[in-house]
Amino acid sequence: MTRITKLLAWAFLQSLLLQGTVFCIETTFITDPKTGKKVEVASDQIIVKYRTGVSAARRAALRFSSGVRSSREITGLNAETLKVSSSSLLETLQNFRASPEVESAEPDYVRKLTGVTFNDTYFSQQYALTQLQITDAWGVTTGTGLAEVKVAVLDSGVDYNHDDLGGAFRVKVYDGFDFFNDDADPMDDDGSGIGHGTAVAGIIAATANNGIGIAGIHNNAKILAVKVCSDDCLDSHIILGVDYAIAKGVNIMNMSFGGASGSSILQDAIDRALAERITVVASAGNDGNTEPVLFPAAYPGVIAVGASTTSGVLANFSNTGPEIAVIAPGVLTYTTSADGVNPDTYTFTFGGTSGAAPHVTGIASLLLSLEPRLTPSRIRSILVQTASDVDPPGYDTLTGFGLVNAFRAVRAIPGALIPPPQDETVPMPNPFIARGLNRVTFRIPEDLGGTVVKVKIINAAGVPVRTITSNNIWDGKNDDGVSVASGVYFYELETTRGKSRNKVFLVR
Numbered sequence: 001m002t003r004i005t006k007l008l009a010w011a012f013l014q015s016l017l018l019q020g021t022v023f024c025i026e027t028t029f030i031t032d033p034k035t036g037k038k039v040e041v042a043s044d045q046i047i048v049k050y051r052t053g054v055s056a057a058r059r060a061a062l063r064f065s066s067g068v069r070s071s072r073e074i075t076g077l078n079a080e081t082l083k084v085s086s087s088s089l090l091e092t093l094q095n096f097r098a099s100p101e102v103e104s105a106e107p108d109y110v111r112k113l114t115g116v117t118f119n120d121t122y123f124s125q126q127y128a129l130t131q132l133q134i135t136d137a138w139g140v141t142t143g144t145g146l147a148e149v150k151v152a153v154l155d156s157g158v159d160y161n162h163d164d165l166g167g168a169f170r171v172k173v174y175d176g177f178d179f180f181n182d183d184a185d186p187m188d189d190d191g192s193g194i195g196h197g198t199a200v201a202g203i204i205a206a207t208a209n210n211g212i213g214i215a216g217i218h219n220n221a222k223i224l225a226v227k228v229c230s231d232d233c234l235d236s237h238i239i240l241g242v243d244y245a246i247a248k249g250v251n252i253m254n255m256s257f258g259g260a261s262g263s264s265i266l267q268d269a270i271d272r273a274l275a276e277r278i279t280v281v282a283s284a285g286n287d288g289n290t291e292p293v294l295f296p297a298a299y300p301g302v303i304a305v306g307a308s309t310t311s312g313v314l315a316n317f318s319n320t321g322p323e324i325a326v327i328a329p330g331v332l333t334y335t336t337s338a339d340g341v342n343p344d345t346y347t348f349t350f351g352g353t354s355g356a357a358p359h360v361t362g363i364a365s366l367l368l369s370l371e372p373r374l375t376p377s378r379i380r381s382i383l384v385q386t387a388s389d390v391d392p393p394g395y396d397t398l399t400g401f402g403l404v405n406a407f408r409a410v411r412a413i414p415g416a417l418i419p420p421p422q423d424e425t426v427p428m429p430n431p432f433i434a435r436g437l438n439r440v441t442f443r444i445p446e447d448l449g450g451t452v453v454k455v456k457i458i459n460a461a462g463v464p465v466r467t468i469t470s471n472n473i474w475d476g477k478n479d480d481g482v483s484v485a486s487g488v489y490f491y492e493l494e495t496t497r498g499k500s501r502n503k504v505f506l507v508r
Helices: 003-018 056-065 086-097 196-205 235-247 264-275 353-370 376-385 406-411
Strands: 027-031 038-050 070-074 079-083 102-113 150-155 173-178 222-227 232-234 252-255 279-283 303-308 324-329 333-336 346-351 426-428 440-443 452-459 464-468 487-495 498-507
Touching: 027 086, 038 086, 038 232, 038 235, 038 264, 070 235, 079 235, 086 102, 102 235, 102 264, 150 196, 150 235, 150 353, 196 222, 196 333, 196 353, 222 235, 232 235, 235 252, 235 264, 252 353, 264 279, 279 353, 279 376, 303 353, 303 376, 324 353, 324 376, 346 353, 353 376, 353 406, 440 498
Parallel strands: 150 222, 150 252, 173 222, 252 279, 279 303, 303 324
Antiparallel strands: 027 038, 038 079, 038 102, 070 079, 102 232, 333 346, 426 440, 452 464, 452 487, 487 498
16 A cells, blocks of 8 residues: 555545544643643643645645544634644654644643632622622613624533523524534533533623523623533633634633643634734633733733622732733622523622633623724723722732723723713613604703703714704604614703703614
8 A cells, every 4th residue: 555545544534533523631741841830731632733835735644644543623723633642642742843844733731710619608799790880881881772792702611591691592692612522512511510601601791681680791792602611621622712703703702711831822813813803801810819820811912800809809819910901800709500400590609710801801892882993902901091999009910900990991982971970961761772662851950950942963973953942852853854873962952041961872
């Protein structure tokens, strides 16, 4: 049998082996050459990134000569996940690293979910909503009726049947994939009894005002469930998940896991997401205040989040370092959970930096609902510039710029619907959803008083569209009785005692 025939036969056998393959985690410990520390990696799997222009035939030849058993392509990065013999893991890595056709070859690092639970008898009920001024931010926007924001939760999956996440109608969890088991069912089955990914998703987007459970930070956010973990997470699954989320057009990725070792291929995947204007939020780690920020949170461009306590100070388990942007609640978080049976379970004890990161993700998604053109760097700037300073004062490597503040953040968006001072008119509701018989009422400020004489409504271009003289109620139409387009409208309310000005956001 010729070498080419052997190669073709091997490739055919590989394709048969790959059908229905489930990538299970078998791990070992090796010494990380960058840090000199022992790190956990998959014992029979590596990740290889090829140089530009390397053909499929050359890749196959390299795999064959190195005894690779099967492969899986990572299309967005010119890379592959390779199954190898556990007895020759390091030797196989060296073979690929020695090839001039390979840009990098790395072990498949194991990363840990950064959630912890607490046995304390104090069960707080969403204290973060007031601590971070999220309820005040809802006076500016709940996200409803504005730009749709898609959030990828890269985690242990999401219980998409949970009543507070849209239930069987999949209102919240609109799509997903399981890269851990290589199937299309991203159900959360992390085995903890909590449902790590479900807890994360609930903090971000649990349905508000539905009479049950909790309220997520962004009521209108859509969740893409990307299962890349069970109890642990492999870089190969994470990279595939990032690639998938990019293809699905998400706006934000939440990564509540981390590991001590950096991976250039994982960083390439995250860099690609950032280049696609996708904001990436990740947890710093739960190893203590003297330990450095874990990866992927430590990569440039990622918003690294530490954990705070119920009193708003740094939690003693939260990792620290110069990469920390802000801190957020990571103790006794009340959120959705998954027990594998019931669609309406909750936990009062979720936390860690895994719980902190989705608070920031939820607030970032509110910002994007107000202004979809925000870049990842601009979102980070807004979050750090509007954070509430905590001990120690000023920027520091323990708490970054401080405790994230939702209300200040949404107010930083140009044109945001900021609740006006008491001497200004308050339009109710705002945003005004101009559908059916809906109307908006312009309330007369107490300091102004008097009776309404006239209301003049002007569009963003400065053109008057409606003058109302009979009352202070607007139906969303112009002087010709034609419905006006969605957007920001300025108005002047004149009473017998003076004038007041403000703006209202109209949504069709």
